Amino acid sequence: MPTLKDVAKASGVSVMTVSNVVNGRPRVSEATRRRVLAAVDELGYQVNLTARSLRAGRSGTIALSIPRADHPYFGELAAAVADVLQPRGRHLVIEQTGASREGELSALSQARLQMYDGVLLSVVGMQDAEIARLQSDLPLVLLGEKTMPAHLDQVMLGNLEGARLATAHLIERGARRIAIVGGTVDPTDSGMVGMRTAGWRAAHAAAGLVPDERLVLPPEHFEMAEARAAIRAAVAAGLELDGVFAVTDQVAIGVMAGLHESGLRIPQDVQVVGFDDLAVSEHLCPGLTTIDPRVDLVVSESLRLLERRMSGEDAEVEHLVMPVRLVVRGSTR
Amino acid sequence: MPTLKDVAKASGVSVMTVSNVVNGRPRVSEATRRRVLAAVDELGYQVNLTARSLRAGRSGTIALSIPRADHPYFGELAAAVADVLQPRGRHLVIEQTGASREGELSALSQARLQMYDGVLLSVVGMQDAEIARLQSDLPLVLLGEKTMPAHLDQVMLGNLEGARLATAHLIERGARRIAIVGGTVDPTDSGMVGMRTAGWRAAHAAAGLVPDERLVLPPEHFEMAEARAAIRAAVAAGLELDGVFAVTDQVAIGVMAGLHESGLRIPQDVQVVGFDDLAVSEHLCPGLTTIDPRVDLVVSESLRLLERRMSGEDAEVEHLVMPVRLVVRGSTR
DNA sequence: CTGAAAGCGCTAACAA
């Protein structure tokens, strides 16, 4: 690759002048400018962004780290972030950590994070200790469904409120035996599953109902096939239910398939509510009633926090929980 | 951030020794190693990967450029690439171009591509001229559904064969009025839509049938809502059909929703086949018969080609078309 | 308006 020096030599000026031309700085005579641009063209010169970053101390790039790109929720999140950043002229790259419980940071080391001007880190499998170890001098905003170290900005979905809304809606529409698919019976779970299960319990309590603990169904990986098998097995085992709160839309899709296979009709026999409002959910048959997690707000708020850190402002740490919204479709009556 | 120099000063050795320790090179006495590591720990030293890249002339990173992360096909592709690269100890970043027809390269400049050791470029909206201008000295493999410049390696899906298989399957299962949703009547279209439409025509021709041109339905953006509206409108307008080949699974999902809304049953009244075999397609009701584009092969082949370029091998340019596979599910009889 | 020098943080090559 040709360098500034090569262009300088070819056009008979100094590297500094070439740099000035290439960066459109003023105070360059029209004649030299043309000469330099001709050389740039001829040699096919391209700035070396690595060198520029080293010199500038900034890369001009923001990173979004997600567990997996093939999980629609994260794909949609990534696109939403890109859509906000692109018009602002900021460059985004997506890092995929692989959601390894053993440590996202091995895949995405602190050193690598340091390359970016700012990082939105969607933490799923990460240990608290690892998160706590994150340098707070790197502009960083955490996106994740559990409470994080107090010294880092965080934006969280309205997990509890969403689960409560979803379950209350099922109760209101007449369901009385409402399974939670992807829930947990572990009361110490403070993560996404724990919070959504707590919302399911809270809605029951508010209605004066006591949920049957057998209605807490296991799928732990939020996979469609797993959820489908779980609901089929439960129905086959004689578990009676007339409603399902699925902890994610992906799980809900599996649940709908499983209920269908079991000969149960939605919503006549079993009503279903999901969580995430994936793009596909609107186009299922029937359309999936779900919780809109307001990814738009998550994105705008987390970028606000990030820009604040990036500008060096020494503001208070914020831990935000976004509002959510129930979207009613055909899977509930 | 502390630098090698800071650590060197703190531990009373030279920067080179620190570098040697940090990089686990041999020929460092146990005593100094410990002293250095202590200083590294204390100062919280982290390598500056930008500086290392500049020095080494390589970034150790491969980029995958996709139009949008919220399009499930690309999300699944990205995850598949990451899953192959991760175990090999290579680092991947995902760049999102935004599929702007005006030019993917403005979002993702040549200069930026140059930062990576290798690039998988999924081209959609890119102009031929822009693609042709791409330096061939950057290890680059094109992923895209149109024929690209001869000087660049390319991996393409079996568009024609897949569309042919899908349509032939519909014909075999008794469909005679088979719409193509997302097709084109423009015979000069040599892109993905053109090839898949050609496959639809080829299957008809092979069966001695002549398709009604009114069965070519418009949706151009492969969006679910658009496809849903298009099929509804067509049915409402009295178009008779007993089969649909949707150019993508996303389109197929919209089609299924639209047919459902129009009171038509799948597969009894209308059979549907898609293309992409998205993860969700298996869990629709009914399951979607579709073409598996063998993303696994696309990934392994494109990485083979890429690694070859990255190793500096001066091999023949390859233009590969991957085989495809029909996956039969409930949406066809 | 143009140029020379210095240095961002790192490592290969050589010297001690």
Next chain:
DNA sequence: TTGTTAGCGCTTTCAG
């Protein structure tokens, strides 16, 4: 085993 030197390609600073 450890240290010194040079330079990756760029831009800031200061001097013509």
